[in-house]
Amino acid sequence: MPELAEVELSRRIWEPAVGERIRSVRLNEKCRIFRGVDLAALSTALVGSALHSTAARGKQMLFGFRPARRREAEVWLGVHLGMAGSLHLEATKNFQPAKHDHCVLQAERRALVFRDVRHFGRVRFDTGPTPPAWWTALPPEVTAPEFTLAGLSEFLDRRRRAPLKGVLLMQERFPGIGNWMADEILWRAGLHPATPAGSLAPAARLRLWEETRFVAAESLRQIDEHWDYPASWLFPHRWRPGGHCPRCGLELERATIGGRTTAWCERCQPRRRGRVR
DNA sequence: CAACCTGTTCGCCA
């Protein structure tokens, strides 16, 4: 499951609860996911409020709650799943949180649950008539018209010495792209993950831009239809040593590049020197 | 027991 699409899928998990009123809130006060949040204020604001809107952007989600009383401000709950976070909608009047259910919003007949085994996720809390500044300041999604080839190219030059793999993981420019998607994009573009970003010739920049948009759009489309990715994608082959390139059959390479485990095909993504076309 | 992991942030260094 790719990063961007899983976040959209997660948003849809809570979405059926739109319109429902929150009766009580249970928060794991010791948990890192709440770093920086005033838990008492969050709890007070949410109890009696009703889920009103849901949104996903890159790896971020934002849930809006109508306040319990008129004259109070709208409540905004930001959610980032981190490495292992997940959202759940539990069909029960009195949900009992398990060990890693750090944020539970109990509505009339079901509970909205944020579960996170590794505590790398994050919950944000804001109030106000409009979505918080951190949300509106998020970079344009890679599937949006604002994600231009020129903008991408400028970023490649700014990060010219960093490996492409690492650059694709930078959320400030590639929101929603994670480890798996980055490998898929580079494989499709025929670019070696260790290639310095600034060394790409215009043709390679165009391919990178196109494949970034393709992989993002296609993975979002896939979640409406299948659960798995076609065998023609790198996804189903990349996770285990011994996997083979679905295009040429060569055994995939694996190494840490850009700080993360990376899989690539040495034949379809040869290491090149100088200007990379 | 050790290595691994769909992510971000921080401190250090060039």
Place this chain on the structure above:
DNA sequence: ATGGCGAACAGGTT
């Protein structure tokens, strides 16, 4: 000041 890198964060799984 800016960019690049490695470590740290936690805890379950292989």
